[in-house]
Structures are given as structure tokens and as C-alpha cells.
Amino acid sequence: MLIKKPSDIKSSEITSPELYRKRRQFIQAGVGLAGAAMVPGLWLPADVSAAREKLQGVKKSALSTDEKPTPYKDVTGYNNFYEFGTSKTDPARNAHSLKTKPWTVRVEGEVARPADYHLEDLVKDSLLEERIYRFRCVEAWSMVIPWVGISLASLIKRFEPTSRAKFVEFTTLYDPKQMPGQKRRVLNWPYVEGLRMDEAMNPLSILAVGLYGEVLPNQNGAPLRLMLPWKYGFKNIKSIVKIRFTETMPKTTWVLAGPREYGFYANVNPNVDHPRWSQARERVIGSGSIFTRRKKTLMFNGYEEQVAHLYAGMDLRKFF
Numbered sequence: 153m154l155i156k157k158p159s160d161i162k163s164s165e166i167t168s169p170e171l172y173r174k175r176r177q178f179i180q181a182g183v184g185l186a187g188a189a190m191v192p193g194l195w196l197p198a199d200v201s202a203a204r205e206k207l208q209g210v211k212k213s214a215l216s217t218d219e220k221p222t223p224y225k226d227v228t229g230y231n232n233f234y235e236f237g238t239s240k241t242d243p244a245r246n247a248h249s250l251k252t253k254p255w256t257v258r259v260e261g262e263v264a265r266p267a268d269y270h271l272e273d274l275v276k277d278s279l280l281e282e283r284i285y286r287f288r289c290v291e292a293w294s295m296v297i298p299w300v301g302i303s304l305a306s307l308i309k310r311f312e313p314t315s316r317a318k319f320v321e322f323t324t325l326y327d328p329k330q331m332p333g334q335k336r337r338v339l340n341w342p343y344v345e346g347l348r349m350d351e352a353m354n355p356l357s358i359l360a361v362g363l364y365g366e367v368l369p370n371q372n373g374a375p376l377r378l379m380l381p382w383k384y385g386f387k388n389i390k391s392i393v394k395i396r397f398t399e400t401m402p403k404t405t406w407v408l409a410g411p412r413e414y415g416f417y418a419n420v421n422p423n424v425d426h427p428r429w430s431q432a433r434e435r436v437i438g439s440g441s442i443f444t445r446r447k448k449t450l451m452f453n454g455y456e457e458q459v460a461h462l463y464a465g466m467d468l469r470k471f472f
């Protein structure tokens with residue numbers, strides 16, 4: 153995410169030497185790949201034919217957008233999942249090494265029911281819904297994705313958070329054998345993300361287990377990933393193995409990597425630019441030719457009515 157636009161500020165002026173060094177490695181890793189990602193068609197997935205499994209009993213949700221979904225090949229072939237490489241085509245090519253069955257999610261921290269939960273047990277007692285959501289990456293591209301997911305709020309209620317639980321932290325699997333990208337220190341592994349409790353409890357917040365009516369492909373974060381459509385894509389952490397309830401704000405991966413560039417809230421906001429590029433417009437992935445369509449980015453990615461109240465009275469330039 154740090155790789156595409158020329159920088160007009162010296163990173164060394166704003167970050168610690170250690171982070172600066174890491175970021176240089178990061179940029180160098182990305183330079184040769186950014187070009188390939190820009191040529192239309194080159195992000196065709198390597199393994200769309202991998203075994204695909206239909207999900208049963210999926211209900212349509214009234215919270216879906218009526219916009220046309222992005223083609224399946226783009227949703228599953230143009231990805232960010234640095235555990236499998238930093239190029240957009242790497243996840244589809246490499247994520248077959250991830251073993252998603254069996255899968256256990258550890259729930260810990262400020263909850264009455266901490267435990268290791270089998271994923272099937274969490275899913276089988278939940279309503280599976282199709283939620284067609286707009287998806288906006290911080291890199292200024294967007295898609296419309298028909299997720300299949302479960303309500304995050306109803307899941308959280310089952311764990312019975314205590315009154316001290318103010319935030320919820322999510323962690324991705326750490327296993328460099330299955331996730332070879334973790335052998336390179338492009339990010340602090342494992343990937344960690346977090347939400348304020350009221351954000352997590354919003355009716356729009358889901359944990360996705362599928363897309364296009366089928367089990368989630370590995371490159372999209374199988375078997376369980378977060379999806380909050382009003383936030384930049386990087387908040388939507390993939391392949392979750394741990395959910396921890398805390399009193400204090402979690403230290404999240406992208407905030408640690410570049411605190412001036414990536415905030416904890418990461419709400420889509422066309423009025424607050426990334427320090428190195430504008431957030432006013434977005435490139436619509438899958439819309440055709442070399443001249444991929446661009447459109448205006450909407451406040452909270454178009455979900456203002458449902459979520460603006462969560463941030464009432466907050467200075468969104470400070471809490472970006």
C-alpha cells in the first residue's frame with residue numbers, strides 16, 4: 153500500500169530509523185511489482201478453477217447495495233494479502249498453501265466466555281447472509297463484493313464481553329510455512345486490526361465466510377475475515393485466529409507501519425487525503441479497459457446514514 157505514489161515528504165523525517173529501514177525494504181519489494189499490477193488483465197487469478205464450494209442456507213440481506221457486483225475474477229484475482237506476497241496477483245497464485253480446515257478461533261480478554269472455538273460451531277449457530285457491499289481500498293480503488301457473512305454483533309454477544317471491553321482486537325494466523333510472505337519483514341507479523349466496541353456492534357459489521365454464494369477463497373481471507381464497508385480495506389483483516397477484548401486501543405499493523413499515513417479509524421473520507429495521494433476519487437476495478445472508470449469517493453464509502461453517528465463530535469482530520 154505504500155508502493156505506488158512518489159513521496160513528497162522524506163519518510164526518514166517522520167519515522168524511527170527502524171521503521172524507516174523496514175519501509176525502505178517494503179518499497180523496494182514493491183517497485184518491480186507495481187508496474188505489473190497496472191496492466192489490465194494481468195491480475196487474472198492463477199487458480200480460479202480451484203475447488204469451489206457452495207454455501208447452503210444463505211439469506212439475502214436488506215443491507216445490500218443494488219450496485220452491480222465486480223466480476224468474480226477481479227474479486228478473487230486482484231488482492232492485497234501480504235502474507236502471500238506484495239503483488240496483486242500473488243495471493244491468488246500462492247494462497248493454496250493455507251490450510252483452512254480445521255480452524256480454531258481463540259477468544260480472550262475482557263469476556264465472560266473465553267475459549268478456543270471451532271469455526272464450524274461459530275458458523276452453524278449463526279444466520280448466514282449475503283451482503284453486497286461497496287469496498288474501498290486506501291490505494292484509491294474500489295469494488296462491489298457479494299460477501300456471505302455472519303453478524304459480528306451477534307457473535308460478540310455470545311462471548312459476553314465485560315463492561316471493561318472498550319475495543320476488540322483481531323489477529324491473523326502466524327505460520328510462515330503456510331504463509332510464506334511472513335518470511336519477509338514487510339510488516340510486523342502477525343497482522344493485527346482493531347475496532348471500537350460500538351463500531352464492531354454496528355449492524356453493518358460482519359465476519360465474512362464466503363463470497364458469490366461460495367466458501368471464501370483463500371486469497372480473500374479464508375476461512376474468516378472482517379468486513380466493515382465504511383472503512384478502508386486494510387481494516388478488514390483476513391484469516392482470523394484470535395479475537396481479544398481490551399480496555400485500551402489495540403496497536404494495529406498499519407498504524408505501526410506508518411502512523412502518519414494509516415490511522416486507527418480508517419474511515420473512508422474523500423476530504424482527508426492520504427499524505428501521498430488524494431482520496432477524492434477511486435478507480436473502479438473490473439469496469440473494463442485501460443481507461444478504467446473513476447468515480448467520486450463518498451463519505452464513509454456511502455454508508456454515512458448508518459455510521460456517521462459513531463463519530464459525532466470527533467475531528468475526523470485528527471482521528472483519521
Ligand code: MTE
Nearest residue numbers: 231232233234324343372385386388389390
Ligand atoms: N489482512 C491480512 N491478514 N493481510 C493483508 O495483507 N490486506 C488488507 C485487508 N486485509 C491484508 C488483510 C488490505 S490492504 C485490503 S485492501 C484488503 O484486505 C483486501 O481484501 P481483498 O483481497 O479480499 O479484496
